[in-house]
Amino acid sequence: MASVAKKTAQKNKKKPNNSFFQGVKAEMKRVIWPTRRELINYVIMVVVTTVIVMAVMGISDGVFSRIFNILRLIVG
Incomplete structure (x- = not known):
């Protein structure tokens, strides 16, 4: 058994x-696989979006870094 x-x-x-x-x-x-043209468009959109987000993050980092440095100088 x-x-x-x-x-x-x-x-x-x-x-x-x-x-x-x-x-x-x-x-x-x-x-349903994308056509070659659709795939190229999707890749371009991803790359452009990545670059934009990277730029926004870099600019934000620089701005906040300067703000904190100014505050550190003021506070001592």
Whole structure:
């Protein structure tokens, strides 16, 4: 009885992995992939957004740094 349970448990362990990869394969076939032009546009948007955020963060850092330096000079 115990050996039957072990065999069933082993079969059940293999099925989820196999089922998982089959599911992934099926989902990848359903994906609507972007065209080359869309992909280029998306990459450009990400790069531009990253540069803008980086600039805002850098400017904010510089402004706050100067404010704290001025406060440090005033307070002593």
